[in-house]
Amino acid sequence: MTSGQDVQATGVVICLAGDSGDGVQLAGRRLAQQGVAAGLGLGVAPDFPAEIRAPAGSLNGVSTIQIRFDAGEPLTAGDTADVLVALNPAALRANWRRLKPGGCLILDSGAFIEKNLALAGYDVDPVAQLETSAHDLVRVDMTALTLAAVEKYDLRRRSALRCRNFFAMGVVCWMYQLHTEATLAWLDRQFESHRELGEANRAALRAGMNYGETTELSARRVLPVASDGSAGPRRMVSGNEALSLGLVTAAELSGLDLFLASYPITPASDIVHLMCGWDEFGVRTFQAEDEMAAIGAAVGAAYAGALAVTTTSGPGFALMSEMLGMAVALELPMLVVDVQRAGPSTGMPTKPEQSDLNQALHGRSGEAPLPVLAASSASDCFWAVIEAARIALRHMTPVVLLSDAAIANSAESWRQPRLRDIRPINVRQAEAGSPFAPYARDEELARPWAVPGTPGLQHRIGSLEKEHVSGHISYDPGNHELMTRLRAQKLAAAARHIEDTVLFGSDHGDLLVVGWGSTFGAIRTAVARARRCGKQVSHLHLRHLNPLPPDLGRCLRGFRKVLVAEMNLGQLCARLRDEFLLDLQPYSKVQGGPFAVADIEAML
Amino acid sequence: MTNLAEPAGVATGARDKRDYRSDQQIRWCPGCGDYAILAQFHKMLAAVGANKEDHVIVSGIGCASRFPYYVDTYGLHGVHGRAPAIATGIKAVNPSLTVWVVTGDGDALSIGVGHLIHALRRNVDIKILLLNNAVYGLTKGQASPTSFPGQVTPSSPAGVVDRSLNPLRLALTAGATFVARCVDSHGRQMRDVLIAAAEHRGAALVEIWQNCPVFNDGAFVQPSRNYLHLRPGQPLTVGGDGERALTLDQGGRLRVQRTDDADPPLLRHDVGNAALAGLLADIEGDDLPVPVGIYYRCTRPVHSDALRPEPPLRGRRSAQELLDAGRIPRAG
Numbered sequence: 001m002t003s004g005q006d007v008q009a010t011g012v013v014i015c016l017a018g019d020s021g022d023g024v025q026l027a028g029r030r031l032a033q034q035g036v037a038a039g040l041g042l043g044v045a046p047d048f049p050a051e052i053r054a055p056a057g058s059l060n061g062v063s064t065i066q067i068r069f070d071a072g073e074p075l076t077a078g079d080t081a082d083v084l085v086a087l088n089p090a091a092l093r094a095n096w097r098r099l100k101p102g103g104c105l106i107l108d109s110g111a112f113i114e115k116n117l118a119l120a121g122y123d124v125d126p127v128a129q130l131e132t133s134a135h136d137l138v139r140v141d142m143t144a145l146t147l148a149a150v151e152k153y154d155l156r157r158r159s160a161l162r163c164r165n166f167f168a169m170g171v172v173c174w175m176y177q178l179h180t181e182a183t184l185a186w187l188d189r190q191f192e193s194h195r196e197l198g199e200a201n202r203a204a205l206r207a208g209m210n211y212g213e214t215t216e217l218s219a220r221r222v223l224p225v226a227s228d229g230s231a232g233p234r235r236m237v238s239g240n241e242a243l244s245l246g247l248v249t250a251a252e253l254s255g256l257d258l259f260l261a262s263y264p265i266t267p268a269s270d271i272v273h274l275m276c277g278w279d280e281f282g283v284r285t286f287q288a289e290d291e292m293a294a295i296g297a298a299v300g301a302a303y304a305g306a307l308a309v310t311t312t313s314g315p316g317f318a319l320m321s322e323m324l325g326m327a328v329a330l331e332l333p334m335l336v337v338d339v340q341r342a343g344p345s346t347g348m349p350t351k352p353e354q355s356d357l358n359q360a361l362h363g364r365s366g367e368a369p370l371p372v373l374a375a376s377s378a379s380d381c382f383w384a385v386i387e388a389a390r391i392a393l394r395h396m397t398p399v400v401l402l403s404d405a406a407i408a409n410s411a412e413s414w415r416q417p418r419l420r421d422i423r424p425i426n427v428r429q430a431e432a433g434s435p436f437a438p439y440a441r442d443e444e445l446a447r448p449w450a451v452p453g454t455p456g457l458q459h460r461i462g463s464l465e466k467e468h469v470s471g472h473i474s475y476d477p478g479n480h481e482l483m484t485r486l487r488a489q490k491l492a493a494a495a496r497h498i499e500d501t502v503l504f505g506s507d508h509g510d511l512l513v514v515g516w517g518s519t520f521g522a523i524r525t526a527v528a529r530a531r532r533c534g535k536q537v538s539h540l541h542l543r544h545l546n547p548l549p550p551d552l553g554r555c556l557r558g559f560r561k562v563l564v565a566e567m568n569l570g571q572l573c574a575r576l577r578d579e580f581l582l583d584l585q586p587y588s589k590v591q592g593g594p595f596a597v598a599d600i601e602a603m604l
Numbered sequence: 605m606t607n608l609a610e611p612a613g614v615a616t617g618a619r620d621k622r623d624y625r626s627d628q629q630i631r632w633c634p635g636c637g638d639y640a641i642l643a644q645f646h647k648m649l650a651a652v653g654a655n656k657e658d659h660v661i662v663s664g665i666g667c668a669s670r671f672p673y674y675v676d677t678y679g680l681h682g683v684h685g686r687a688p689a690i691a692t693g694i695k696a697v698n699p700s701l702t703v704w705v706v707t708g709d710g711d712a713l714s715i716g717v718g719h720l721i722h723a724l725r726r727n728v729d730i731k732i733l734l735l736n737n738a739v740y741g742l743t744k745g746q747a748s749p750t751s752f753p754g755q756v757t758p759s760s761p762a763g764v765v766d767r768s769l770n771p772l773r774l775a776l777t778a779g780a781t782f783v784a785r786c787v788d789s790h791g792r793q794m795r796d797v798l799i800a801a802a803e804h805r806g807a808a809l810v811e812i813w814q815n816c817p818v819f820n821d822g823a824f825v826q827p828s829r830n831y832l833h834l835r836p837g838q839p840l841t842v843g844g845d846g847e848r849a850l851t852l853d854q855g856g857r858l859r860v861q862r863t864d865d866a867d868p869p870l871l872r873h874d875v876g877n878a879a880l881a882g883l884l885a886d887i888e889g890d891d892l893p894v895p896v897g898i899y900y901r902c903t904r905p906v907h908s909d910a911l912r913p914e915p916p917l918r919g920r921r922s923a924q925e926l927l928d929a930g931r932i933p934r935a936g
Contacts, residue, residue, distance in 0.1 A: 235930035248923040259697055280921045284696055284911050289722040293689035296682070296719070300662070300693025303680055304701070308693070326683050416927040452678040452694065452701050455657045460626070460672050462681025463665075472628070473673065 011070030013078035017095045018087030020063040023165035028065030030183045035069040036413045039226030043068040044411035045077035050349040057119035062094040071224040075521030079596040089120035104136040110143025149207035150200040163204035170208020234415040239378040239407035240270040246385035251307045254425035259301035260309045261286040261294040266349040267405040268311045268339040291319035302332040305451035311337040325364035326463045333392035340404040342592045351592030352406035355568040360400040372546040374402040376520035379414040396446040406518040406594045438471035445490045495547035505538030508558035515565045516542040526600035553580045621646040626676045637788035637814035648798040661704045662691045668708035668735035685716025688723035691730045699908035705732040713749040724778035724807045726907040731801045731808040737816035738823045745819035772885035775809040782808035783900040828890045834897030839870045842893040875901045
């Protein structure tokens with residue numbers, strides 16, 4: 001199956017950069033909200049350090065947010081920016097490469113002082129050089145102007161300077177003629193208990209707009225015009241938000257309570273932060289003492305009949321290996337969400353990578369196969385986690401869902417679905433009075449889920465090998481081989497439910513680019529552009545990494561060359577070579593950042 | 605045990621200890637202290653009239669952790685050391701279940717000590733039976749955290765050099781709301797403690813001295829020491845004749861004195877007194893007795909109450925509300 005749907009690049013890209021204490025993420029998200037409110041499609045990509053407050057003004061402390069507004073739904077936040085706002089020299093140094101030739105560079109000239117230049121590693125002030133460049137350079141003393149705008153409020157200099165993010169946002173809003181009412185109202189609500197601070201931020205935002213208006217500091221720019229397709233309710237959603245919404249939706253679709261156990265870890269923690277406020281939606285969250293306890297509690301919750309989930313990232317996932325192997329043996333339905341980050345070990349906690357695929361596929365003792373899925377964008381996390389829950393409950397198995405730091409923190413505009421349009425998830429828990437054996441199997445090879453509290457179904461399960469059907473401890477050689485094969489065959493049963501693969505482009509040709517996870521947007525955009533230039537190239541993006549789609553081999557064989565693009569050194573490529581004995585080519589990027597569209601285009 | 609041919613029964617409130625036995629062959633060594641503990645556990649279930657389906661026994665790895673297979677309730681034999689975490693999840697989802705954790709000194713105090721202390725401090729409503737034989741049995745005799753200094757094992761041929769861990773002191777410090785010690789050979793007293801633990805709402809830790817006849821036979825036999833049977837409100841008498849009892853000297857240390865000596869006054873056991881429980885847990889030395897029974901008991905809110913607030917009056921709200929909450933209406 002193929003689809004010829006095209007991808008237009010019509011958007012504008014705005015990049016805000018400052019120190020990690022400057023609040024550029026906050027202001028950027030407000031700016032993004034304003035764009036969605038104006039009916040625009042949205043792509044947001046943040047980039048920030050793991051340190052909460054790296055030394056102020058240093059390159060290590062730079063925090064950046066890139067926002068793309070588009071008439072349609074953009075697939076990425078863009079490779080390059082039309083506007084870059086740099087609140088200090090380090091922010092400029094870390095981000096100037098993002099700016100398009102001829103783009104608009106807005107600097108807080110008040111922050112370009114000797115000390116900050118030195119912290120950023122500039123021997124000479126770069127501004128003089130920039131004046132002669134092709135950029136539209138705008139120097140605004142945001143430091144002084146913000147201090148003046150909030151002078152009448154009783155704030156210390158430190159707090160007053162923290163309003164600079166909203167001054168900068170005001171400038172951008174003026175430039176793109178964006179309305180700020182919603183943000184002004186939001187500031188009111190947000191600072192309800194600190195009125196003075198709320199007023200100061202509102203004043204800074206207005207001052208930024210007024211400054212643009214009064215000085216006509218740059219050519220005003222136009223936003224794309226929202227296409228008709230953007231009508232109807234929608235929202236901005238990050239990957240972690242969509243994942244949380246997907247979990248609570250899966251619980252409702254299955255009629256189960258949701259139990260989420262987790263140990264704090266970047267970049268997965270936001271999921272718990274959101275869901276711990278959702279008691280009334282049938283959600284219970286538990287912050288465990290470590291990842292082993294988190295997955296242990298999830299196993300207990302699954303045994304007791306809940307939709308059980310644990311969320312983590314690579315190092316935490318490593319600690320869960322033992323218990324996850326047991327969940328395979330116990331054949332209990334549960335979800336492990338790994339929001340991947342750059343490894344090995346602690347690695348780069350806030351930077352994305354796709355290097356946990358092998359860990360998800362193989363990281364357990366013994367033969368312990370389980371389904372592995374990946375989400376391909378922020379909003380896709382919603383659908384991916386529902387699919388993961390469906391598989392877990394249908395086949396009585398733990399399922400691993402891979403997200404990563406890029407989609408967890410990035411955001412997009414999203415037309416949220418109606419629950420009644422989503423297929424319910426069937427759950428069959430064993431009932432009192434029915435014939436029962438803990439390891440008897442149905443046509444999906446699922447064993448019965450007999451929940452404690454059900455009269456007459458008392459049984460014991462455990463990490464020791466079990467006898468087929470009866471579930472008694474067994475060391476019988478033939479039984480062990482049978483059970484090992486049955487556990488593997490459950491994957492084959494799960495594969496039968498995978499929908500036909502949808503290829504973007506033709507189903508045969510010179511080149512197929514295969515990807516999985518967060519690389520979706522970059523690959524799809526690059527392939528679409530190449531096709532417009534007449535190249536015979538197609539794109540296949542995998543949701544199911546284990547089991548693989550049954551028609552995948554046929555799809556791969558339709559192309560002279562197959563390139564597998566991933567943010568690791570070829571883990572999926574090796575898996576596909578192994579499965580299909582095809583000469584696939586890996587294309588790797590492991591720089592702690594997502595593929596740019598240009599990275600993919602360079603390979604086509 | 606049920607099988608395919610036999611339709612499962614209805615709710616049962618059996619009152620005979622034999623009803624709580626599973627059909628599994630018990631695989632402990634002959635003479636193991638675990639047999640006596642299992643027997644008292646079956647009796648306890650009968651005594652409290654337990655509904656089999658409402659009980660879950662969770663264990664880790666080790667000889668003690670085979671326990672769930674031998675009781676006809678729900679059971680989950682987990683991985684090494686992590687039974688308290690599994691039990692926490694079960695209890696969080698269904699607080700009406702009675703959840704027991706059966707563990708050993710290696711399982712609970714070595715690999716699993718991190719989970720143990722957190723289950724206790726959270727006051728998860730689970731009852732933890734710590735079958736302490738001061739040795740690793742299933743892996744053939746290595747030193748455990750409760751092995752005694754000088755104990756010769758395959759992993760310590762020159763004798764254990766580390767101080768042994770005191771599980772009762774640990775439990776008190778971690779915030780357990782029920783702390784007790786039993787001895788495998790004192791059946792009657794063990795059953796009473798198990799019944800009290802079953803009736804306690806909160807995290808209970810019951811240490812049971814359990815003889816391992818194969819790798820650590822007689823480890824807890826201390827001919828020079830008497831047992832002190834802890835009875836609420838009663839003097840802390842030592843030995844059977846009632847002529848001696850514990851008291852506090854002027855330095856605040858426990859010592860034994862004759863009961864007819866009124867100065868200083870005799871101590872009486874107060875299960876709600878954490879300081880006294882601490883002194884009793886810390887007792888060591890040949891001149892002091894071994895306290896057995898309930899050291900400490902108190903009430904605190906349990907973990908599942910905190911996890912599960914009062915159910916909302918309107919019933920469960922739909923996820924659709926959350927999906928729509930961030931909805932941004934089309935401007936203009």
